[in-house]
Each structure stands twice: as structure tokens, then as C-alpha cells.
Amino acid sequence: MIPVCPTTALPPGEATRVEADEPIAVFNVDGEFYAIDDTCTHQDASLADGWLDGCTVECPLHASCFDLRTGKVSGPPAKTPVRTHRVVVQDGMVYVQTEPVADGVA
Amino acid sequence: MSPTVAVVGASLAGLSAARALREQSYDGRIVVLGDEPHAPYDRPPLSKGFLAGTTSLDDITLTAPDDEDLALEWRLHTTAVGLDRVSRSVLLDDGTELQADGVVLATGARARRLPGAEGLDGVHVLRSLDDAISLRADLVAAGRLVVIGAGFIGAEVASTARGLGLEVTVVESQPVPLAAPLGTDMGAVCAELHADHGTRLLTGTGVAGLVGTTRVEAVELTDGTRLPADVVVVGIGAIPNTEWLAHSGVALGNGVLTDACGATNTPGVVAVGDCAAAWSAVAERHVRIEHWTSALEQPATAVATLLGTGGPAPTPVPYFWSDQYGARIQFAGSRQEGDVARVVEGSCADRSFLVLYERDGHPVAVLGMNQPRLFTRWRRQLRSAAPTPR
Ligand code: FES
Numbered sequence: 357m358i359p360v361c362p363t364t365a366l367p368p369g370e371a372t373r374v375e376a377d378e379p380i381a382v383f384n385v386d387g388e389f390y391a392i393d394d395t396c397t398h399q400d401a402s403l404a405d406g407w408l409d410g411c412t413v414e415c416p417l418h419a420s421c422f423d424l425r426t427g428k429v430s431g432p433p434a435k436t437p438v439r440t441h442r443v444v445v446q447d448g449m450v451y452v453q454t455e456p457v458a459d460g461v462a
Numbered sequence: 463m464s465p466t467v468a469v470v471g472a473s474l475a476g477l478s479a480a481r482a483l484r485e486q487s488y489d490g491r492i493v494v495l496g497d498e499p500h501a502p503y504d505r506p507p508l509s510k511g512f513l514a515g516t517t518s519l520d521d522i523t524l525t526a527p528d529d530e531d532l533a534l535e536w537r538l539h540t541t542a543v544g545l546d547r548v549s550r551s552v553l554l555d556d557g558t559e560l561q562a563d564g565v566v567l568a569t570g571a572r573a574r575r576l577p578g579a580e581g582l583d584g585v586h587v588l589r590s591l592d593d594a595i596s597l598r599a600d601l602v603a604a605g606r607l608v609v610i611g612a613g614f615i616g617a618e619v620a621s622t623a624r625g626l627g628l629e630v631t632v633v634e635s636q637p638v639p640l641a642a643p644l645g646t647d648m649g650a651v652c653a654e655l656h657a658d659h660g661t662r663l664l665t666g667t668g669v670a671g672l673v674g675t676t677r678v679e680a681v682e683l684t685d686g687t688r689l690p691a692d693v694v695v696v697g698i699g700a701i702p703n704t705e706w707l708a709h710s711g712v713a714l715g716n717g718v719l720t721d722a723c724g725a726t727n728t729p730g731v732v733a734v735g736d737c738a739a740a741w742s743a744v745a746e747r748h749v750r751i752e753h754w755t756s757a758l759e760q761p762a763t764a765v766a767t768l769l770g771t772g773g774p775a776p777t778p779v780p781y782f783w784s785d786q787y788g789a790r791i792q793f794a795g796s797r798q799e800g801d802v803a804r805v806v807e808g809s810c811a812d813r814s815f816l817v818l819y820e821r822d823g824h825p826v827a828v829l830g831m832n833q834p835r836l837f838t839r840w841r842r843q844l845r846s847a848a849p850t851p852r
Contacts (some may be wrong), residue, residue: 399511405835407842416834417783418506419755419789431758432474433504435526 390424398434465490471568472496474821475735571700603694616697722775722799724764797829
């Protein structure tokens with residue numbers, strides 16, 4: 357498990373990027389934490405820089421939207437889903453498990 | 463017979479319209495007509511990764527496996543040559559016609575060509591996949607490129623060609639490139655990227671003509687200068703593909719005239735994407751927007767109009783981007799002459815900044831260079847600040 361940050365450092369509506377072999381983006385959606393691969397499957401945008409709307413994040417570059425729960429992409433130009441990761445909250449700290457919980461196939 | 467919607471145009475706007483029809487529960491027949499032989503593909507990479515050879519055709523294909531479920535009838539390599547507004551029939555170049563209950567016009571635009579350049583090898587425009595394939599073949603064998611027009615396409619081609627090791631000169635007739643979309647100050651800042659990366663930029667200079675008998679050899683400028691060239695790319699804008707509608711009775715201007723929801727003057731006919739000039743309440747005129755994001759977003763509204771389920775007119779915040787020399791340029795909003803541009807983050811000298819355009823003290827547009835995170839926040843802010851539709 358990779359420690360991300362204290363829960364208080366990631367308020368609702370915010371996102372942060374965690375450096376790992378493949379960087380991971382962690383989001384707080386109204387108190388629920390989600391983690392997906394940070395790099396957009398279209399080009400090399402960081403999804404943590406994107407636009408969070410409900411449970412989807414819009415890529416900051418070309419506006420493909422990814423579902424944080426499933427990794428599924430809703431529209432072009434990206435065509436491939438992102439991987440999702442399990443988030444664990446323990447003693448006020450947010451952690452992600454690097455082994456993906458799904459390969460993004462929803 | 464089940465009802466039919468004909469989507470005329472098989473690029474992003476046409477594909478998005480077909481998808482939107484299904485999303486909005488239309489279960490009749492959908493026929494998508496495309497004049498190119500290719501299945502829908504994404505155009506922005508044509509001047510960037512695809513031209514550089516780092517992005518494949520497979521990468522830029524727009525259709526996804528899920529699209530199979532949409533049961534679309536594709537008729538590619540088929541050009542629409544006319545529209546009969548009474549019977550709502552689309553006349554095709556093979557002499558047949560397609561009778562439809564609804565028609566989505568999404569025929570896009572084509573590159574404006576330089577008069578007198580016809581038939582000269584080595585002279586290119588860049589709009590279609592075939593354009594990109596033939597330009598790439600020429601670029602990899604060339605040493606010197608002259609780009610006519612320092613707009614976004616011209617700048618991106620120049621940037622890609624520099625990456626391929628060519629010697630590049632860009633010629634722009636206006637004193638400052640990109641002044642229309644970005645304003646003079648910011649246009650000048652973005653144009654500095656050329657010099658940063660060893661591209662020569664000549665501004666305020668017209669082109670007198672091209673030199674060469676079978677193949678282009680040089681570009682001659684109005685001041686008499688001759689720029690030797692192995693390849694010339696002409697990037698001087700686009701013309702909407704609406705000539706085929708000339709006798710249809712569909713109202714035309716600089717594109718197919720529509721209201722803010724995509725409706726034309728003809729019942730059962732809507733228009734979207736680069737061929738459409740939609741009414742803008744903000745600008746108080748019809749505006750033809752050639753942005754990728756408009757081609758993606760407009761169709762949902764136009765399709766709702768076609769199906770008779772449309773709601774209030776949307777107030778989109780136009781958004782476009784350009785990637786040049788590794789710099790990410792993003793712009794959102796509507797800039798007018800007189801708006802005041804102010805750097806709110808970073809600095810132009812560092813090629814990393816965010817600029818806000820203000821009118822009467824209110825932000826109306828935002829420009830970012832290498833600031834995707836902050837840019838996205840401002841873009842969102844502009845969206846939520848957009849006047850609510852009446
Ligand atoms: S990089 Fe994310 S959509 Fe293009």
C-alpha cells in the first residue's frame with residue numbers, strides 16, 4: 357500500500373497525484389475516495405489535473421471523461437478505460453493499493 | 463418502413479450525432495454518409511503525432527467497439543450532392559437518393575487552397591487523412607519547408623516538421639499571428655515559440671506566388687523575397703462544405719444557418735460541426751465555430767431538436783487547444799476586441815502562464831500555456847458563470 361496523504365489534505369472535490377511506477381490519481385468525491393491511473397489513455401495528460409464532476413473526471417486536455425468507479429471512458433478521443441485502484445482509509449490516512457482491482461473493463 | 467435519419471458527414475460531428483440519436487432513444491434507422499473512404503478518424507493528430515509518425519491510424523480511429531451496438535448503416539465514399547427539402551431526400555453522387563425523416567448536416571469544412579497552386583507537386587493543405595499521409599511522405603524526404611499561414615494548423619505543422627529535422631519558414635500576412643483568436647499581445651507571445659525552436663517567422667508579408675514547373679521550388683513573397691522550398695504547406699483557413707445545399711432552400715451564410723439549438727430554416731433538418739453557423743446570443747450573430755469540442759458537443763442538442771425533445775439553448779463555452787513545440791496551449795471562452803488580457807499565473811517568458819481576458823472587470827476567456835490544471839479550473843469557472851439561457 358502506498359500512503360497518499362491525511363484525509364484532511366484531500367477535501368471533497370479535490371484530487372492528488374501519487375508517484376508510483378505508473379502514477380495514480382486519487383479523488384475525493386463528497387467524502388468517498390477513488391483512485392485510477394493518473395495518465396490519460398489518450399495522451400500524457402495527468403487526470404488529477406482534470407475536472408471532477410460527480411463520479412467522473414474530465415481529462416484536462418481533450419475532454420474525454422472517465423468514470424472513477426469503473427475506469428470506463430465515455431467519449432472520444434480516448435478509447436481505452438483507465439485502471440482503477442483500491443483505496444484504504446486508516447487512522448485518518450489515505451492509502452492506495454497498487455495492484456489494480458480491475459483492469460478497467462467494466 | 464421504419465423511420466430513417468440520414469447523417470450527412472462521417473467525421474466527429476456526424477459520429478457524435480449518430481451516437482446521440484441512440485443515447486436519446488431513437489431506435490429507427492440511422493444512415494451515416496461520408497465522402498471519404500475512411501471510417502471516422504480524429505483530425506487534431508493529423509498535424510501532430512500522426513504527421514510525426516508517432517501516432518498510428520489505429521490510434522486516431524474514432525469508432526470504438528461499443529459503436530457496433532448502435533446498428534449504424536455506414537455509407538462511406540459516398541458524396542451528397544443535393545437535398546430535396548420537400549421529400550427530405552439526400553441525393554447522392556451515384557445517382558441514387560436516400561429518403562429520410564430527419565437529416566443531420568455534418569459535412570464539415572475543407573482547407574482553403576492558394577489560387578494558382580493547382581497541379582504543382584510538393585504543395586499541400588492539411589485537413590484529411592489522405593492529406594496527412596501525402597504530406598508526411600513528402601516531409602520525410604525534404605529539407606526545407608515553407609508554411610503559408612501562421613494559424614494553429616500552420617504552427618503545428620511547422621513544429622512537427624522541426625521535430626523531423628526540417629528547416630522551416632512560416633509566412634504570415636498579418637502583422638501578428640493568431641491575433642484574431644488570442645488578441646495581439648497573446649498572439650505575439652505564442653508566436654515566439656517559433657523562434658524558440660529555430661523556425662523562422664516572417665509576418666506582415668503576403669505571398670505573390672509559387673515558383674516551379676512540375677514541382678514547387680520556392681515561394682515568392684510580395685516584397686520580392688524568394689524562399690526556397692522542397693515542400694509548401696498552405697494553412698489559410700477552411701471553407702464550409704455547403705455548396706451541395708445551394709439549391710435546397712436551406713438557409714446558408716458562412717455555413718448552414720441554424721438557431722442556437724441546431725435547427726435550420728427547414729423542418730426536420732439540423733446542422734452541426736464545422737459546416738454549421740449557429741446563432742450566438744452573446745455575439746448577436748451566426749457564428750461558425752471550427753472547434754473539435756463543438757463538433758463533439760453540439761450534436762446532442764441538435765439531435766434533441768430533431769427528435770422534438772429539445773430543451774433550452776445551451777450556452778457553451780468554446781474551448782480549443784493546440785500543441786506546438788511541446789507547449790500546450792489551451793483557450794476557452796469568447797474574446798472580443800477591447801477585452802483586457804492579464805497574466806494571473808506564471809510568466810510569458812517562462813512559456814508557462816495563465817492569462818485571463820476581462821470585459822468590464824468580468825472574466826470572459828482564459829488562455830493557458832503549459833498550465834492544464836489551472837486552466838481547467840478557470841474553464842469550469844467560465845462555464846458556471848455563463849449566462850443562464852432564457
Ligand atoms: S490526453 Fe486525455 S483526452 Fe487527450
